Amino acid sequence: MGAVASVGTAAAQSADSSDIKSRSLETIVVTxxxxxxxxxxxxxxxxxxxxxxxxxxxKATLGDIVQDLPAIAGNAGNTNVNNGGGDGQANVSLRxxxxxxxxxxxxxxxxxxxxxxxxVNAIPANLIERIEVLTDGASAIYGSDAIGGVVNVITRKxxxxxxxxxxxxxxxxxxxxxxxxxLTIGQTGDRGSVMGGIDYNKQxxxxxxxxxxxxxxxxxxxxxxxxSFTGSTSAPTGFIRAPVFSGCPNIPEGxxxxxxTFDSSAxxxxxxxxxxxxxxxxxxxxxxxxxxxxxxxxxxxxSERTNAFIKGNYKLTxxxxxxxxxxxNKTDSAFQIASLPISLYSTGVVISSQNPYNPFGIDxxxxxxxxxxxxxxxxGPRRQAYNTENNQVVAGLHGKLFxxxxxxxxxxxxxxxxxNRTRTGYLNAAALTQNGALGAKCTPVSAGxxxxxCLNILDQSDPNTAALLQKYxxxxxxxxxxxxxxxxxxxxxxxxxxxxxxxxxxxxxxxxRKQYVxxxxxxxxxxxxxxxxxxxxxxxxxxxPFSGNYNVKEAYAELLVPLLRxxxxxxxxxxxxxxxxxxxxxxxxxxxxxxxxxxxPIEDLLLRGTVSRVFRAPNLTETSAALQxxxxxxxxxxxxxxxxxxxxxxxxxxxxNVAGLPIKPETGSTFDFGFVxxxxxxxxxxxxxxxxxxxxxxxxDRPRGQTIxxxxxxxxxxxxxxxxxxxxxxxxxxxxxxxxxxxxxGRLDASGADFGSSYRVPETPYGNFRLGLKATxxxxxxxxxxPGAPVVHLAGGYNSQYGNFARWRAVGSVDWxxxxxxxxxxxxxxxxxHVFALGAYHVGAWTRNDISAGYNLSALNTRIDVGIDNVxxxxxxxxxxxxxxxxxxxxxxxxxxxxxxxRITVKF
Numbered sequence: 001m002g003a004v005a006s007v008g009t010a011a012a013q014s015a016d017s018s019d020i021k022s023r024s025l026e027t028i029v030v031t032x033x034x035x036x037x038x039x040x041x042x043x044x045x046x047x048x049x050x051x052x053x054x055x056x057x058x059k060a061t062l063g064d065i066v067q068d069l070p071a072i073a074g075n076a077g078n079t080n081v082n083n084g085g086g087d088g089q090a091n092v093s094l095r096x097x098x099x100x101x102x103x104x105x106x107x108x109x110x111x112x113x114x115x116x117x118x119x120v121n122a123i124p125a126n127l128i129e130r131i132e133v134l135t136d137g138a139s140a141i142y143g144s145d146a147i148g149g150v151v152n153v154i155t156r157k158x159x160x161x162x163x164x165x166x167x168x169x170x171x172x173x174x175x176x177x178x179x180x181x182x183l184t185i186g187q188t189g190d191r192g193s194v195m196g197g198i199d200y201n202k203q204x205x206x207x208x209x210x211x212x213x214x215x216x217x218x219x220x221x222x223x224x225x226x227x228s229f230t231g232s233t234s235a236p237t238g239f240i241r242a243p244v245f246s247g248c249p250n251i252p253e254g255x256x257x258x259x260x261t262f263d264s265s266a267x268x269x270x271x272x273x274x275x276x277x278x279x280x281x282x283x284x285x286x287x288x289x290x291x292x293x294x295x296x297x298x299x300x301x302x303s304e305r306t307n308a309f310i311k312g313n314y315k316l317t318x319x320x321x322x323x324x325x326x327x328x329n330k331t332d333s334a335f336q337i338a339s340l341p342i343s344l345y346s347t348g349v350v351i352s353s354q355n356p357y358n359p360f361g362i363d364x365x366x367x368x369x370x371x372x373x374x375x376x377x378x379x380g381p382r383r384q385a386y387n388t389e390n391n392q393v394v395a396g397l398h399g400k401l402f403x404x405x406x407x408x409x410x411x412x413x414x415x416x417x418x419x420n421r422t423r424t425g426y427l428n429a430a431a432l433t434q435n436g437a438l439g440a441k442c443t444p445v446s447a448g449x450x451x452x453x454c455l456n457i458l459d460q461s462d463p464n465t466a467a468l469l470q471k472y473x474x475x476x477x478x479x480x481x482x483x484x485x486x487x488x489x490x491x492x493x494x495x496x497x498x499x500x501x502x503x504x505x506x507x508x509x510x511x512x513r514k515q516y517v518x519x520x521x522x523x524x525x526x527x528x529x530x531x532x533x534x535x536x537x538x539x540x541x542x543x544x545p546f547s548g549n550y551n552v553k554e555a556y557a558e559l560l561v562p563l564l565r566x567x568x569x570x571x572x573x574x575x576x577x578x579x580x581x582x583x584x585x586x587x588x589x590x591x592x593x594x595x596x597x598x599x600x601p602i603e604d605l606l607l608r609g610t611v612s613r614v615f616r617a618p619n620l621t622e623t624s625a626a627l628q629x630x631x632x633x634x635x636x637x638x639x640x641x642x643x644x645x646x647x648x649x650x651x652x653x654x655x656x657n658v659a660g661l662p663i664k665p666e667t668g669s670t671f672d673f674g675f676v677x678x679x680x681x682x683x684x685x686x687x688x689x690x691x692x693x694x695x696x697x698x699x700x701d702r703p704r705g706q707t708i709x710x711x712x713x714x715x716x717x718x719x720x721x722x723x724x725x726x727x728x729x730x731x732x733x734x735x736x737x738x739x740x741x742x743x744x745x746g747r748l749d750a751s752g753a754d755f756g757s758s759y760r761v762p763e764t765p766y767g768n769f770r771l772g773l774k775a776t777x778x779x780x781x782x783x784x785x786x787p788g789a790p791v792v793h794l795a796g797g798y799n800s801q802y803g804n805f806a807r808w809r810a811v812g813s814v815d816w817x818x819x820x821x822x823x824x825x826x827x828x829x830x831x832x833x834h835v836f837a838l839g840a841y842h843v844g845a846w847t848r849n850d851i852s853a854g855y856n857l858s859a860l861n862t863r864i865d866v867g868i869d870n871v872x873x874x875x876x877x878x879x880x881x882x883x884x885x886x887x888x889x890x891x892x893x894x895x896x897x898x899x900x901x902x903r904i905t906v907k908f
Contacts, residue, residue, distance in 0.1 A: 129157065207298060216295070253290060304333070323396055383425055526542075558578035635881070781795040868900055
């Protein structure tokens, strides 16, 4: 079942049958509870991905492994996300609730590295023993963020020896190469152990122009279903609105107004000067003069990661053990999008009527020629390079309390996330204006290049234009962000007293956590509230520096009460209750609880149910962010609100506290009811099913461009909706949106079902077989984005803001082994989805197949693994203008195609 192993039911058995059996099994803490017990099958629905499954998958990073799970939906980030990504991170969005509502743990402790959300790619793959994924809300156990569930990465222990592994992969189109290397060294003795290692992997970029589905941008008409090429009137030769072009045809993509363009070979005539002609719209044969911005984008972003770790433990006495772990990650990554398009008027750039390169007799870029735009290809593509570092250290003591069942733990932790970003390919419009390069008195090119040389900005193919733009008027923008987290925890767990059905067990603890964030910005990119949020003539990069901090103090307790045991129709029955009190310096206190029941009518069958109250505290971006800029995609709800084929609008927003708005945590409840069946009459078979429901109130978000446009349009011509105040109209159309802020908005109600099965076939003369299947069904996913807004029904569909919610997602697998040989076939399935933005348009079901094989050279302590991902070269389905990247949903589908990989692992 893909990257999914069994739910643990085959890995361990219940210890209810006898006290002797209970004493023979070591107690452990299972994800979703703080109580130590011998049972692996509990009220908590947990999916386990073991190390063998990770090895067979051929995945180089944790993100690639986890994101195949059917319980993952929505639009969690990964390295295929270019526009809006490129930071090398991979996030987890259980139940499609967003990565801010999925908690990531490392050995049961809150992960301290990442950005606003945890980057699972920062965890070295060679450090991982297994991954436990809890698909139920767990705020009572872990605190904030654990609404959709928890991903708990369990690291390797008691490692002995040296392990070296090298891996290489490449697509069958000879691009997207990945190479990796890791080294693990460990020593284990009577009193302790130590393990350390490094993990390195590098991934090459893939241009969108190298795949048929992404070579161009395609638009689908929501009414007729007709598909056409889409380009930008912001062409390298410009789209110029001037009186001399009044006889030219209207350009639909240019606002249905006539326009002209630069063409050095054009003879002119009919009032049009030499070197210019009418702008040609897209036609049956292609894009005409429209610029193909799609081909320069990426469908796989470049990244290079270096991870290092050291962990160890040492017994100070027979009952007290000291431990420490350190983790370091350095990632270099980038995104790339097409060259900068500029509207001369909105950027504040004017080509003087007296400039030698302006033959039109009027100033270009003023209100009379506000549609003048062009693409600065001479500056090269826009690119943002990321350099991030993650550091984490945890140190503590663990011990037993005298000769009792009680164990205690005390630890402190420190985490630091630092990111430097550098943007290139942007125009310094202020310098361009100040130096007079487009003015009336600029120095001609014949005088040599200088900061006052006339700039022929309408001819991006001119070498002098490229030299001037890159030397004097191109901007290299720098940003820095820092996050620091400190925490301390103390906990204890053990048995309180005995009941006829067993021991009452308890876990309790205290914790303290402090979070600090600081974001700097390049001076040229700082948004000016007095100038409509513009900044240095580069509106796309507008941001503002800010900092903030908060602390939280928490206390929790959890109780396991055995109710009945060894009775007719009651093999065992347990009650689990838990509660956590949290006091935040940012908003106050909250209390969250859970109640769970485990009931076994017979030994083979576990019936389980959990009801939990969950919450999410607002993060520091949502509370403290100063004025920021985003470009939101939206489809026009009607006349006066843009094009029905899709639009992009600048939205200026800030944190709630900066805007003077109150903000409180999200609150809600989760429900999970299901069963696990392990029939004794068919050894090796396990089957599980769970019904789940989540509802959340006071969801924290900022209104998106689509929501704002929809609600304003719905209020009619009077525009009485409070959301209309966010829209800045110009010439009857939306120009920008401002005054937006994070706040508590709507409500979410989601429900569905999880199914899992695994079967270890009895040994045959042809080897050992294991079959696996995991599936998730989304019954409903209903979001009310703002109070009073209509319900957005997302189940079975795709929405650009929330992502992909196919009704069915599933992964299946067949694993085979015989002696030193092994092989695996993994299949990932997703049912069709309705694309809401495109009328009655559906994307069909999608299936990807991966195969791998391995061989152990026992005499050399060496293992060789090879594999092919996406054997059938299944291409992603087209979502047209409903998505931002490459015409497809890059958060969900494979963008690379058939991919070959191989790995060699040697142990000493």
